[in-house]
Amino acid sequence: MTSSPTPGLTRLNAVADSAARAALREICTSRTWASALLARRPFPDTAALCAAGDAAVAALTAADLAEAMAGHPPIGRPAPGDPASAREQRGMAGAPADLKARMLAHNLAYQEKFGHVFLICATGLTAEQLYDAIRNRIDNTPEREREIVRTELGKINRIRLTRLAEGPPEAVATPVPDDGGAPP
16 A cells, blocks of 8 residues: 655755755765755655665765764753754753763764764653763774664664654755755
């Protein structure tokens, strides 16, 4: 059984590549990931969009993965003015000061060890769960951690893609003249 496209997905399918690319790069900052999804448009439904997103995450190189992670703020410090970041990290918002301080110290140690932010799908997790996760993952090898990050990125992207597809059509920018597919 196939469902019809939702308003946000209909708009994503219809806009110029430049507008679709901009919307997709809000979800994941990897140019390779966004290009892979653009190449598969139009999507018949949200499930197909998410499946394409999953396939694109699986195909990311280490450099592409690093580019994607660079678009994520550290846990406990959502990007200012970014409602998605604040919503996703809501579990840290009301954490006690001592837990926030411990999380910051672990974030810094994690970044020192792995060279990138601690990436986790924080949606629905409490501050304690986030802190436990970073404590458990800091002892991973870089190779193991890269695969965990890939899985977490996939989860984040699925949530964001679903929100985009099922949201209002205004969630996708107004069409602009196509730029020939050049990344922003």
